[in-house]
Amino acid sequence: MNILIVAAYPEAHSLNGALNHFAVGHLQQAGHQVQVSSLYAMKWKSQLDADDSLVPPVGEFYHPSLDSKHAFEQGLQREDIAQEQEKLRWADAVIFQFPLWWFSMPAIMKGWFDRVYAYGFAYGVGEHSETHWGDRYGEGTLAGKRAMLLVTTGGWASHYSLRGINGPIDDILFPIQHGMLFYPGFTVLPPMVIYHTSKMNEQKFAAYCEELAGRLDNLWQTEPVPFRQQNAGDYTIPALTLRPDIAPGKTGFGVHVK
């Protein structure tokens, strides 16, 4: 299979660098084709702006989504964006690897999503009707591909537990897993999270590598997070609220998981 790892860590001699090295070797040994987008090493441009199109703004002023649409449709995107989209088309599965900084991904990876997820590629896809509100949340360009987060945190596991002060890790990752991965069509696997990284040692690292190997060996067997598809009947259209008879009276991120 073809596997892309998109990684965001600023120092190769780090836990994330070592995990990345292990993952690449393990996947290659298993016979997979592997590409790595190591965003810091690539000096990835983080900010979405008018320079992301090779032509001047379509309108009088720059408009992020309309100019993204034009550049994508006309093949006028900056080369770095087009290359990442090509890697996504090539991939059967994508691992997104990053340290959790301020309860989200590092800026450089957010900039990967902001820029690579062009209008017409990751959003603004598909038709809108009374029964179908665009190809998104389970449908879209990346449908059929699998995605998994590999996340490290300084905080303790208990701080991210169901009643932990940081909030439950699944809720913290929901805007990423549901909003950035499921949205353009990815099948999302449960994340692998490594907590309390300041207490790492060789023995723990070996155990994490073993866990990671298991996750990588089972990329195609692992049961995905059962997010509800937008256009499969669970949501009213166009309000896109969950039908009243589904999880009646309940609210929050959890209702969007079957």
Add this chain to the structure above:
Amino acid sequence: MNILIVAAYPEAHSLNGALNHFAVGHLQQAGHQVQVSSLYAMKWKSQLDADDSLVPPVGEFYHPSLDSKHAFEQGLQREDIAQEQEKLRWADAVIFQFPLWWFSMPAIMKGWFDRVYAYGFAYGVGEHSETHWGDRYGEGTLAGKRAMLLVTTGGWASHYSLRGINGPIDDILFPIQHGMLFYPGFTVLPPMVIYHTSKMNEQKFAAYCEELAGRLDNLWQTEPVPFRQQNAGDYTIPALTLRPDIAPGKTGFGVHVK
């Protein structure tokens, strides 16, 4: 009062540009001192890396938090970081203004938090004991200052409602409001969110300006989001889980709001 607006939008001739212009004028007319950190205009450096310190890494390799700590303590941070910290010290209130991109802030603003929130400034502050786990979540460097998000979205309000497909807006913003603002001490005001921006017109814009004026006029009277303070007795230490007798049996972001 001293008010800082940290804003992230790539085009001045835009809804966010117009809102920013209105806010600055309104606050100045009311007699406030205003500073604006318009991150795109400043060409803000988004990615946290070894160049954020004026000296080489303390250890053999770059370590984001340890090198941040050293640079902060020794006055060896890059000047752009030190300047933003100084603006935060100066401010009585801070408005964070951005379009919601992929259910979070634009990369350039995430990079503002990643870099300005140095070790010793926004985290790693205060003592750790059996009754006090650092100055955070309601205590810290920014305690006593107020913060408010001003957010625009392309999506409809119903899509962000309690049962909307994107997830409730309060939950989407929790990692920001609780994790980035309340964490280093800010008193967090309810956000002002403008939905479905593609349908903007002059009449609606005037109404939003009126709403924003009201929010700005009442920055010191508005009731804040009542997040629970970490060290006020509601959490076990050091597990930092909510005490079993508080919101018994409940989980999720909501339990951290009184």
